[in-house]
Amino acid sequence: MSENLEYLLALLIIIGSVFTLIGSIGLYKLPDFYMRLHGPTKASTLGVGAILIASVIYFTLKQDAISLHEVLITLFLFITAPIGAHLMAKAAIHIATDKVKRTEDYHGEK
Amino acid sequence: MKKLLPHPILTLILWIIWLLLNNTLAMGHIVLGGILAIIIPIMTSSFWPEKVCISHPKILIKYLFVVLWDILIANVIVAKLILSNKDKLQPKFLHIPLDIEDPVAISILANTISLTPGTVSCDLNADRTVLLVHGLHEENPQATIDEIKQRYEAPLKEIFESC
Secondary structure, eight states: OOHHHHHHHHHHHHHHHHHHHHHHHHHHHSSSHHHHTHIIIIIHHHHHHHHHHHHHHHHHHHHTSOOOTHHHHHHHHHHHHHHHHHHHHHHHHHTTOOOOTTOEEEEOOO | OTTTOSOHHHHHHHHHHHHHHHTOOOHHHHHHHHHHHHHHHHHTGGGOOSOOOOSOHHHHHHHHHHHHHHHHHHHHHHHHHHHSOGGGOOOEEEEEEOOOOOHHHHHHHHHHHHHSTTEEEEEEOTTSOEEEEEESSOSOHHHHHHHHIIIIIHHHHHHHHOO
C-alpha cells in the first residue's frame, strides 16, 4: 500500500471521528430533547460514512477482492437513524417533554 | 409470474443484500440468495397489501444523488450549528402540508427530511396530510418548507404517484 493512500485513509478516518465527536458534543450540549436529536441523526451519518469508506478501500486493497459489505452498514444506518429519531420525537411529543421556551410553531402554507 | 414474484423490487433488493452480507459473488451464494429472494417475498406478501410502483427510475436515481449530496452538506451545517452559541439557535416546529398521499412516498420524504439540513421529522397527523418537522435553527420557515416541497416532495410525487 502506497504512502499517499495511507494518508488518504488516515484523513478519512479523522474526518469520520471528528464528525462523530461533534455529534456527541451536540448530544451533550444542546438544551432540549428535540434539539439533541439533531446531533446523532446527522453528524454521525457522515462520521460513520467516512470511516466505512476508509474500511472499503483498505480491505479491498488488502484482500485483492472488492469488499462491499460495509455498504450494508451505511444502508441500514440511513434507514434506521431517521426512523429511530422519528419514533423518539413522536414519543416525546406524546408525553409533552419540556422544550426550550423560544421554540415556535409555524404552520406552513401549500 | 405474478404469483412467483409478488414484489419484484423487493426480490432484487433481498438478493443484492444477501450477496453483500456474504461479501462474495460465488455461484453457490448467487443461487441460494436467489432462492431466498423468491421465497421471502412470497411468505411475507401479506405484510405488503399494496404494490409499490416506481414509474421513473431515472428520477429516483437522480433523487438519490441529490439526497446524498444534501446529507454531506447537512452534516457540515449541523456541525457548525452545534459548535456555535447554543443560546442563539432558534428552534421551530414546522407544520408542512403534504401533497403526496402514497404511504411509501411519505415515509421516504420523512426519512429524507431527517437526514438533511437541520430538520428532523417528528410526527404525521392521523389522516396523513400534515408532517410535523422540528428545525434546529429556522430563520425563514416558509423558505425551508418551500425548499423541502420543491426539492424532495415534487420528485417523489412523480416517482410514486404517476402510475
